[in-house]
Amino acid sequence: MTLATWIDGARADAMPVPWSGLEQGDGVFETMAVVGGRVRLLERHLARLATGCARLALPLPDHARLRSELATAAAVPGAGVVKLIVARGRPGGAVDGATRLLYAAGPRQRPPAWWSEGVIVHLCALRLAPVPELAGLKHLSRLELRLARAEWTDPSVAEGLLQDVHGAVLCGTMTNVFAVVDSRLVTPDTARGGVAGVMRAALLDAWRAAGRAVQVRELRAAELERAGEIFLTNALVGAWPVRRLGEREFAPGPAVREAQAYVAGWSA
Amino acid sequence: MTLATWIDGARADAMPVPWSGLEQGDGVFETMAVVGGRVRLLERHLARLATGCARLALPLPDHARLRSELATAAAVPGAGVVKLIVARGRPGGAVDGATRLLYAAGPRQRPPAWWSEGVIVHLCALRLAPVPELAGLKHLSRLELRLARAEWTDPSVAEGLLQDVHGAVLCGTMTNVFAVVDSRLVTPDTARGGVAGVMRAALLDAWRAAGRAVQVRELRAAELERAGEIFLTNALVGAWPVRRLGEREFAPGPAVREAQAYVAGWSA
Numbered sequence: 001m002t003l004a005t006w007i008d009g010a011r012a013d014a015m016p017v018p019w020s021g022l023e024q025g026d027g028v029f030e031t032m033a034v035v036g037g038r039v040r041l042l043e044r045h046l047a048r049l050a051t052g053c054a055r056l057a058l059p060l061p062d063h064a065r066l067r068s069e070l071a072t073a074a075a076v077p078g079a080g081v082v083k084l085i086v087a088r089g090r091p092g093g094a095v096d097g098a099t100r101l102l103y104a105a106g107p108r109q110r111p112p113a114w115w116s117e118g119v120i121v122h123l124c125a126l127r128l129a130p131v132p133e134l135a136g137l138k139h140l141s142r143l144e145l146r147l148a149r150a151e152w153t154d155p156s157v158a159e160g161l162l163q164d165v166h167g168a169v170l171c172g173t174m175t176n177v178f179a180v181v182d183s184r185l186v187t188p189d190t191a192r193g194g195v196a197g198v199m200r201a202a203l204l205d206a207w208r209a210a211g212r213a214v215q216v217r218e219l220r221a222a223e224l225e226r227a228g229e230i231f232l233t234n235a236l237v238g239a240w241p242v243r244r245l246g247e248r249e250f251a252p253g254p255a256v257r258e259a260q261a262y263v264a265g266w267s268a
Numbered sequence: 269m270t271l272a273t274w275i276d277g278a279r280a281d282a283m284p285v286p287w288s289g290l291e292q293g294d295g296v297f298e299t300m301a302v303v304g305g306r307v308r309l310l311e312r313h314l315a316r317l318a319t320g321c322a323r324l325a326l327p328l329p330d331h332a333r334l335r336s337e338l339a340t341a342a343a344v345p346g347a348g349v350v351k352l353i354v355a356r357g358r359p360g361g362a363v364d365g366a367t368r369l370l371y372a373a374g375p376r377q378r379p380p381a382w383w384s385e386g387v388i389v390h391l392c393a394l395r396l397a398p399v400p401e402l403a404g405l406k407h408l409s410r411l412e413l414r415l416a417r418a419e420w421t422d423p424s425v426a427e428g429l430l431q432d433v434h435g436a437v438l439c440g441t442m443t444n445v446f447a448v449v450d451s452r453l454v455t456p457d458t459a460r461g462g463v464a465g466v467m468r469a470a471l472l473d474a475w476r477a478a479g480r481a482v483q484v485r486e487l488r489a490a491e492l493e494r495a496g497e498i499f500l501t502n503a504l505v506g507a508w509p510v511r512r513l514g515e516r517e518f519a520p521g522p523a524v525r526e527a528q529a530y531v532a533g534w535s536a
Binding site for chain 2: 018
């Protein structure tokens with residue numbers, strides 16, 4: 001449920017067309033959680049946006065202005081999510097520069113048991129293609145991910161996990177994945193593909209600061225079969241334990257509870 | 269230069285936001301030439317649109333209504349190009365169904381010598397990733413193609429040719445490619461990647477009907493080095509001879525002149 005929309009900082013309910021970048025998936029975006037009227041993990045979102053703009057040679061929006069606009073959006077009564085799109089060109093036809101489209105929306109409701117007991121996950125048939133130029137980027141050309149998401153319709157399935165053509169697990173359609181394999185916490189290297197999530201980065205930094213080793217490496221689908229626990233992270237949901245992947249059942253373990261505790265601390 | 273815009277058949281200058289499909293590259297499009305106030309190769313565009321919608325499980329727009337809307341757009345004074353986008357969801361927020369965005373625009377001006385003498389072509393460094401689910405589709409998740417297009421800024425370079433990671437030539441950033449190799453006319457198989465262009469399909473059918481063999485197969489970049497002629501096709505430009513690719517110079521040959529003659533017949 002969208003509550004308010006801004007184009008380049010000005011309130012708008014409609015967008016002049018055409019807008020070349022938006023129509024060709026040429027841009028980046030951030031989906032941010034609003035907690036207590038403020039954007040959670042704001043600095044990390046701004047940093048990733050800057051990295052994405054640099055990699056796509058998109059003009060970087062002024063950060064002071066962005067902070068102000070994001071604060072305004074987060075303060076909208078009822079806001080639970082703020083989404084920012086930066087796409088090349090300008091609404092109305094110009095192909096130079098970049099334009100930002102900002103939404104404040106209500107929170108996305110999900111069953112509380114998805115955090116406490118865990119989620120059911122589908123292993124997607126679609127294999128992600130390797131595109132080194134786009135690896136890690138949160139970009140707008142998401143058709144592969146949308147096709148993967150369309151593989152299931154059962155609303156009790158929360159997410160789908162994606163592999164590359166070599167059977168390496170990369171990410172979910174909207175989450176990053178962690179697993180405890182041979183008592184070691186592992187997450188895939190996003191240089192191989194998938195999105196470099198801000199929640200993933202925040203958790204990696206927190207664990208490193210606490211002296212806990214996390215392996216960032218290739219994670220094979222076969223390793224998930226024997227994982228002690230699996231969990232999924234993103235900026236909106238924090239961390240979800242996986243309770244079923246295909247035929248295999250899992251129980252929430254200590255690693256996901258640690259992750260959820262960190263997220264709770266960042267949400268205070 | 270956009271002359272007029274329609275959303276689901278109604279004139280509009282702006283589009284309600286958000287529109288989930290357009291913002292995630294989840295849709296297909298057709299860019300059509302207007303000649304004499306009518307869409308050239310209309311039936312082929314409609315057929316490809318239907319194929320694309322079916323492959324993405326997008327509701328197919330009603331063809332009778334589409335024909336009427338395209339005829340209206342093509343009849344706009346000064347129109348040279350009509351572009352139709354079909355993206356999942358509805359402007360304003362609903363995620364079901366699909367919505368069409370239609371533009372009438374002026375013709376794209378290019379130097380006449382690009383048809384008579386040929387074009388200069390850049391061999392792109394970016395290698396297209398194999399995505400079997402998307403091969404041949406004219407879809408909206410075009411960021412790879414946009415990055416490839418950004419590899420050159422010299423306006424005298426008309427197009428960039430793209431290979432896959434194995435060195436097979438797939439397409440240009442906006443064209444299909446034909447080459448005469450060992451006296452045989454060859455074009456890459458779009459099942460490997462790239463867009464299945466309507467002009468490519470129309471030429472293939474015309475040559476087959478005339479009893480001329482065209483090989484649809486893998487085309488290696490090394491084969492282009494020794495090609496007798498190379499030419500590029502799309503719905504808007506028809507056929508351009510390549511006069512330079514990298515360091516190698518070519519002259520327009522009889523195959524591209526045949527192609528141009530067919531296009532002239534379809535433009536009458």
